[in-house]
Amino acid sequence: MRIKIKEVALAAGVSSATVSKVLSGRAEYAVNADTATRVRQVALELGYIPDVAARTLRTRETGQLGVVLEAVGASEPDGLLDGVSAGAVRRTFDGAILAGLSGAARELNVPALVIYPGGDVPVHTFLDGRVDGLLVSCDPLRGHGLLNALHAAPLPVVALWTQRVPAHISAVDVDHQAGAAQATRHLLELGHRGVAFYGGGTASGVEHFHRREEGYRQALQSAGLPLRPALHDGTQLVEAVRRGEISAVFAETDLGAAAVFHALHAAGLSVPGDVSLVGFDDILGAEYIAGGLTTVYHPAAEMAAEGVAALVGRLNGDSPRQTLLSPHLTVRHSTRQYGH
Amino acid sequence: MRIKIKEVALAAGVSSATVSKVLSGRAEYAVNADTATRVRQVALELGYIPDVAARTLRTRETGQLGVVLEAVGASEPDGLLDGVSAGAVRRTFDGAILAGLSGAARELNVPALVIYPGGDVPVHTFLDGRVDGLLVSCDPLRGHGLLNALHAAPLPVVALWTQRVPAHISAVDVDHQAGAAQATRHLLELGHRGVAFYGGGTASGVEHFHRREEGYRQALQSAGLPLRPALHDGTQLVEAVRRGEISAVFAETDLGAAAVFHALHAAGLSVPGDVSLVGFDDILGAEYIAGGLTTVYHPAAEMAAEGVAALVGRLNGDSPRQTLLSPHLTVRHSTRQYGH
DNA sequence: CTGTTAGCGCATTCAT
DNA sequence: ATGAATGCGCTAACAG
Numbered sequence A, B: 001m002r003i004k005i006k007e008v009a010l011a012a013g014v015s016s017a018t019v020s021k022v023l024s025g026r027a028e029y030a031v032n033a034d035t036a037t038r039v040r041q042v043a044l045e046l047g048y049i050p051d052v053a054a055r056t057l058r059t060r061e062t063g064q065l066g067v068v069l070e071a072v073g074a075s076e077p078d079g080l081l082d083g084v085s086a087g088a089v090r091r092t093f094d095g096a097i098l099a100g101l102s103g104a105a106r107e108l109n110v111p112a113l114v115i116y117p118g119g120d121v122p123v124h125t126f127l128d129g130r131v132d133g134l135l136v137s138c139d140p141l142r143g144h145g146l147l148n149a150l151h152a153a154p155l156p157v158v159a160l161w162t163q164r165v166p167a168h169i170s171a172v173d174v175d176h177q178a179g180a181a182q183a184t185r186h187l188l189e190l191g192h193r194g195v196a197f198y199g200g201g202t203a204s205g206v207e208h209f210h211r212r213e214e215g216y217r218q219a220l221q222s223a224g225l226p227l228r229p230a231l232h233d234g235t236q237l238v239e240a241v242r243r244g245e246i247s248a249v250f251a252e253t254d255l256g257a258a259a260v261f262h263a264l265h266a267a268g269l270s271v272p273g274d275v276s277l278v279g280f281d282d283i284l285g286a287e288y289i290a291g292g293l294t295t296v297y298h299p300a301a302e303m304a305a306e307g308v309a310a311l312v313g314r315l316n317g318d319s320p321r322q323t324l325l326s327p328h329l330t331v332r333h334s335t336r337q338y339g340h
Numbered sequence C: 001c002t003g004t005t006a007g008c009g010c011a012t013t014c015a016t
Numbered sequence D: 001a002t003g004a005a006t007g008c009g010c011t012a013a014c015a016g
Helices: A005-012 A016-024 A033-046 A052-059 A086-107 A145-149 A176-189 A207-222 A234-242 A254-266 A286-291 A300-315 B005-012 B016-024 B033-046 B052-059 B086-107 B123-127 B145-149 B176-189 B207-222 B234-242 B254-266 B286-291 B300-315
Strands: A064-069 A112-115 A133-137 A157-160 A170-174 A195-198 A248-251 A276-281 A294-297 A322-325 A328-330 B064-069 B112-115 B133-137 B157-160 B170-174 B195-198 B248-251 B276-281 B294-297 B322-325 B328-330
Touching: A005 A016, A005 A033, A016 A033, A052 B052, A064 A086, A064 A300, A064 B112, A086 A112, A086 A300, A086 B086, A086 B112, A112 B064, A112 B086, A133 A300, A157 A300, A170 A176, A170 A300, A176 A195, A176 A207, A176 A248, A176 A276, A176 A294, A176 A328, A195 A207, A195 A234, A195 A254, A234 A254, A248 A254, A254 A276, A254 A286, A276 A286, A286 B286, A300 A322, B005 B016, B005 B033, B016 B033, B064 B086, B064 B300, B086 B112, B086 B300, B133 B300, B157 B300, B170 B176, B170 B300, B176 B195, B176 B207, B176 B248, B176 B276, B176 B294, B176 B328, B195 B207, B195 B234, B195 B254, B234 B254, B248 B254, B254 B276, B254 B286, B276 B286, B300 B322
Parallel strands: A064 A112, A064 A133, A133 A157, A157 A170, A170 A322, A195 A248, A248 A276, A276 A294, B064 B112, B064 B133, B133 B157, B157 B170, B170 B322, B195 B248, B248 B276, B276 B294
Antiparallel strands: A112 B112, A294 A328, B294 B328
8 A cells, every 4th residue: 555656657767647557458559569568567666555445436346246144143033943043054154155156256366255244234335336346145134125125226135045035146155955856866766765854944034944844745755655734743743653644754853863862862763763763954963973873964155155156247247147056965874665 | 435535624724734634533633723613514414525535545554454355255175074065164254253353453443454355366466555554364275375375465364264474474273172171071061972073183284173183182181092094984893883982972073073973873872871972163054964063162253253352453463373172072072971 | 559538436634 | 235435466457
């Protein structure tokens, strides 16, 4: 922030315009090669660092992408989680998302990401010219309010973690339905016929969970098996097992799977001896749940990276695009062939 | 980014200077109350949003704080972790740090945080006027290179996760030594005398781990117990248990504790039946390790929040300050009275 | 190929 | 209490 372009120009014996052209690196400016090297040399010696504020004011580009992580610091409604902290899980996803964002930003030469602190802020917060585009993470627990408010805003927006967006907004989501179907099929292929869904699913009103239950249903129907209502608590589940109705459970989340395991364990039932168990998310610690939980890996980091790519694409003139990422099954030790 | 101050001025029948004064909110400008309300009204109707680039160019303040998370996207040297992904753990911490940063930013009215994508970037990246100050997370696995390079830079810096900084740089760290001592004392208070340290500790060269081993030592010495060399692998450990030399283990990290548990389990030894086990970090999933791992909670989010506070303080003229945060023990089920 | 000129939108003097 | 004038540091036209 000390030395400025004019001083570089003076020292190099050229005009500030020439310095600007040289340092822009753009070939179309056709600067004499010798002058160019001299200018670069002088700029380096003087330790010249272009001022972003001035440049932004002139070019109307910041190079920064904004990120709204709805989850960050959000208050914590829990679920059927048996005392497990959902906040901690969301943080894990935030970490994964951050890693994905950063990696992609680095590769695509995005100099900086702007994280908004969150909380209830008016839409104009995002329209003050601080960023060239916005990534909005539509956390499962929160609504699409911001997206709606941004609907008509003159700012390229990419929505993360949702498939419900207007056509002019890019979106990246994980294919929860496909993942859930895969998990359920895994159970079916092991010979299980009594396969239960554990979770809020459709009833929860959360888009992700709805799709997960949908995937479960789809897999059962394809196999010609009758649907059974979702289970919402451990007692219910234990009874169904005891009555011999179910031998396998697909839990909506890994945390749900942990709760299932605890309930089963408390009732003297074993995983996978008595019940095969599959989760969803592959959270950190999943390898410790139920002796190694078979679960569906949720590609949060990949989703974030794809989001950055989509946004950078838009800034370069690409059309909005909707992307769906396939999760994949990670088989560990909580599932077993039926009857063995 | 559409309508600007002059248009507001025109519509309100005043000059742009007056609009600026009104919207600055500063009392010292003494604007007529009626004019003020009228201006505010008009600005609102027109949807005026001040341009940050122009304002920054003028005031030399961005309102943004920079954040360097060394861990983000770093490549992954593992340890004695028995195949567990250290990357995932670091992500957890990143998530916690992010939550801490965001919460504090919100409370202290910091409009935005700038996350740098990481990778090897020259120092001038942080000196282009994009941010008013910088938070540098000195991840245990990485060095202090950036801090050194920033040494003479005209930018307020707060270092996270280290205690080794020059006096003009603020720093916030977790008191690993105190936490480790507390963990060890817990074991001693349960009557254990053969208490081993599992980890790289001093040998690893990582500041945190060094301090953790130091805390362990300190606790043993205060109890008048002889020190024993750190254990670095499961076989070693199992043998020591079999020889009756140790009945308790303090592992440098929760992941290390997981490895210990696996080794013990594989050898037919139980936790806490045969061996009491304490970890460090309280990572997500710790409640599933060894049936519920007793461990030291690592206040990463709190550290980040304190870092933001320290940086905002500096920007308001406070002196640099060094802070140490106390971790606390979380007792679960992996420790038990000696001999029971 | 290079330099001159003219703002980008705002906050701050300094007159009035 | 208000307005006119100035310039933050840079880049994009344009003229040479």
